[in-house]
Amino acid sequence: MGAMDMKVTNARIWDGEGDAPQSRDLLVRDGCVQEATSRPLSAAAGQILDVGGRVVTPGLVDAHIHLLLAGESLMHLDLSAITSRDSFEEAIEKAHDSLPDGRWLIATGWNHTQWDGQCLPDRTWLRAAGDRPVACWRCDWHSVLVNDAVLQLVDMTSLSAQQHIMRDGHGDVSGVMVESAAWELVNPIIPPLPAAARDEAMSLAIDVMLQHGVTAARCMEYRKDIESHFLPRACSIGPRLSLVQLDRTLPLETAWRHEAAWTDRMFLSGCKAFYDGTLGSRTARLRKPYADDPTSHGVWLELALNDQDEAWCTAVVESGLSPVIHAIGDAAVGRALHVLRDVPDELRPTIEHAEVVAPEDLAVMRGMRMSVQPTHRAEDAAMAPARLGDRAKYVLPLRAMQDAGARLSFGTDWPIVPIDPLATLRAAILGTDARGQPFFDEQRLSPVEAMRASTVDAAEACGFESGLQRGQPADFVVWTGDPFTDISTASVQATFIDGKQVSGHIPTSQGACHE
Numbered sequence: 001m002g003a004m005d006m007k008v009t010n011a012r013i014w015d016g017e018g019d020a021p022q023s024r025d026l027l028v029r030d031g032c033v034q035e036a037t038s039r040p041l042s043a044a045a046g047q048i049l050d051v052g053g054r055v056v057t058p059g060l061v062d063a064h065i066h067l068l069l070a071g072e073s074l075m076h077l078d079l080s081a082i083t084s085r086d087s088f089e090e091a092i093e094k095a096h097d098s099l100p101d102g103r104w105l106i107a108t109g110w111n112h113t114q115w116d117g118q119c120l121p122d123r124t125w126l127r128a129a130g131d132r133p134v135a136c137w138r139c140d141w142h143s144v145l146v147n148d149a150v151l152q153l154v155d156m157t158s159l160s161a162q163q164h165i166m167r168d169g170h171g172d173v174s175g176v177m178v179e180s181a182a183w184e185l186v187n188p189i190i191p192p193l194p195a196a197a198r199d200e201a202m203s204l205a206i207d208v209m210l211q212h213g214v215t216a217a218r219c220m221e222y223r224k225d226i227e228s229h230f231l232p233r234a235c236s237i238g239p240r241l242s243l244v245q246l247d248r249t250l251p252l253e254t255a256w257r258h259e260a261a262w263t264d265r266m267f268l269s270g271c272k273a274f275y276d277g278t279l280g281s282r283t284a285r286l287r288k289p290y291a292d293d294p295t296s297h298g299v300w301l302e303l304a305l306n307d308q309d310e311a312w313c314t315a316v317v318e319s320g321l322s323p324v325i326h327a328i329g330d331a332a333v334g335r336a337l338h339v340l341r342d343v344p345d346e347l348r349p350t351i352e353h354a355e356v357v358a359p360e361d362l363a364v365m366r367g368m369r370m371s372v373q374p375t376h377r378a379e380d381a382a383m384a385p386a387r388l389g390d391r392a393k394y395v396l397p398l399r400a401m402q403d404a405g406a407r408l409s410f411g412t413d414w415p416i417v418p419i420d421p422l423a424t425l426r427a428a429i430l431g432t433d434a435r436g437q438p439f440f441d442e443q444r445l446s447p448v449e450a451m452r453a454s455t456v457d458a459a460e461a462c463g464f465e466s467g468l469q470r471g472q473p474a475d476f477v478v479w480t481g482d483p484f485t486d487i488s489t490a491s492v493q494a495t496f497i498d499g500k501q502v503s504g505h506i507p508t509s510q511g512a513c514h515e
Contacts, residue, residue: 005029006047006474006499006508012482013056016456016467019448020484021055028474031498036468047508051478057451058466059215059475059495060421061458063371064352064411067209067219067241068229069141071201072193073108073415074208079136080109084116085125092136093128104191105129107136108415110145113280113383122168123147123175135190137182139379140278140416144182145175154185163299179277179301195228202229209239210503212419213477213492216240218371218411218462220272220324223247223256234266238497240475242462244270244324250308252315269463270322270350273312275304275332279355279380279387284329287358291389298329313339322348322463324371330358330394337364348461353413355380355396356388366405369461372396374410374427374450375417381433392440398428399443409458410450422491425450429487447484474499478506 006028012021015036027034077095082088088110095105112120126134126147133153136145146154151173156165164181166174177186193201209217219241221230226243245254245268257268276298277283282290285298303309309325316323323343327336336351341364343349350369355376357365377396384392402408410428412419426432428450431441445453459466468476475497481490494504501508 006049008049010053011051011056015469016058028499031474033468033470033472033474049508055479055482056476058455058468059477060213060454062214062217062411063409063458063461065217065219065414067205068225070415071205074204075201077107078109079107082110088125089128092126096129096132105132105134109139110136111139120176121145140280142278142281143176143178144186146186153189178281179283198229206238210495212421213495215475215497216464218242220244220246231260234261234263237266240265240464242269244272246272248273254319270324271316272324273303274301274326276301276329278328285331286329287331290387292386310339317343324350326352328353328355330356333357334361337361350461357394357397362400362404368406370406371409371411373413374424378427378434381439397443398445408453409461410453421454426487
């Protein structure tokens, strides 16, 4: 046996196949797995990594994040822990006092369904900021609360957004802008962070990924951001990134990608369309009305609203990219299944979220890639009975989807929820809500099924190679406990990409290698 970069020894390795970790040595050369064997191996010139009997798995893959947005959110006011109006207003006042004059106050993460009373905030909650423009994004990023300083800048005559401008009981604008009102009226007038700050945000986000054991991800980004903040890092990014273009107006522009300097660790893989909104904003499109609002089925958005979604899908396929569809309500999921039914499998068509799945759609789900977020299921459990009534049992029915032959891949949707793949695994394996209480726990998956959806199956959906077999990239994580027997106490101790430790700390030693 010749020289090698590293031998991982005293390890229990799950390589992406089988039902349990096995005692093995892992040999790494030139950033790839050279061998994984149960035969004891001793080393020649190279690093020896003794993991002390711990479990080693392929690196975790997050199949759905918004990386630049996530990084920027780390630099804004976080309202995710807010539980009342008083604490909301106190947080706004404190942030206002800390900002220089002229700077917008941007906040993220509020979730009224987690508050006592579950009342929506309104612009009066932002009075402490005075005349400073304030935009507070709801946790799902499909609604934004703004103050009077922002409303003065908004074109309130836009007919396409009128239905999504929320009003109070007197007919006055409440300050909450939903869906197209948020994205078409408010978002374009929010000043972007300076380029240097956005670069810093990217670096922060990447560090957080690695700390959580995420070695690869599929990122939903706009073309201008891909060109300005991703491509310059193509050769030095660290984690592997499969990019999905969010620009979705027709005619679709994708030819630009042929001039880009992609690498084997960063490439454009797909284009995304939005069919509907979210359960939290009551804009997910349902087949039957909402239980707590019998006048509403939710909404169709953008291309689906204008019946241009099939033309969009054809354009994406003709460009050789993957059609990726945001579909949360059961009507949207059913429509996405229909539109994607004839897309060539090698393009990896994907439905994102699928938070409400009608039983009749399970029969046509076999073989379809479903990129889902178990932490959304856990968070939405609190409002599901009110929103859906008896249909709450159909909120992301993982077991039924798995048994129907769907190809599940897990993600977090960061920054909609924190990038915490451990929370994702726990939600899928334990079948609990955000408070740890059972939520239709007959839908939970086995630890191996959940781990596959977080590693090799997620990687396949994104267009990556994954697994700790010969020739595969040596991307792996070392666990403090055994995630296959007790996910509630397991955590990531160290993260490796191409056989190099990029987060955490496990000492290595020098050795000599021969069989």
